[in-house]
Amino acid sequence: MxxxxxxxxxxxxxxxxxxxxxxxESVIGTSSVNKVSIEMNGNQKILxxxxxxxLLNPDKKPELEEAFKEAHVDCLEKIKxxxxxxxxxxxxxLPGQ
Numbered sequence: 001m002x003x004x005x006x007x008x009x010x011x012x013x014x015x016x017x018x019x020x021x022x023x024x025e026s027v028i029g030t031s032s033v034n035k036v037s038i039e040m041n042g043n044q045k046i047l048x049x050x051x052x053x054x055l056l057n058p059d060k061k062p063e064l065e066e067a068f069k070e071a072h073v074d075c076l077e078k079i080k081x082x083x084x085x086x087x088x089x090x091x092x093x094l095p096g097q
Contacts, residue, residue: 025086031068036055036070036071037049039075042086
């Protein structure tokens with residue numbers, strides 16, 4: 001029982017360490033037409049958004065919405081890769097490594 005509690009505490013500590021590491025990293029996702037870019041940190045917090053002024057026209061609302069979704073998905077995919085690299089080779093001593 002005491003061993004299990006130590007393991008749980010160790011996993012919590014490692015999760016906090018990973019969260020701190022990911023907070024220091026950032027990725028930029030872009031839309032397919034490169035008119036919207038989103039910068040997020042590794043914990044999926046939006047740090048910056050850039051929108052091409054052309055898309056700020058009310059007539060371009062559907063294009064802006066689509067571009068924003070594409071940039072967001074691109075960011076999330078990059079963050080998944082970042083997380084995987086931190087988990088597999090980032091220096092954390094996770095069980096099973």
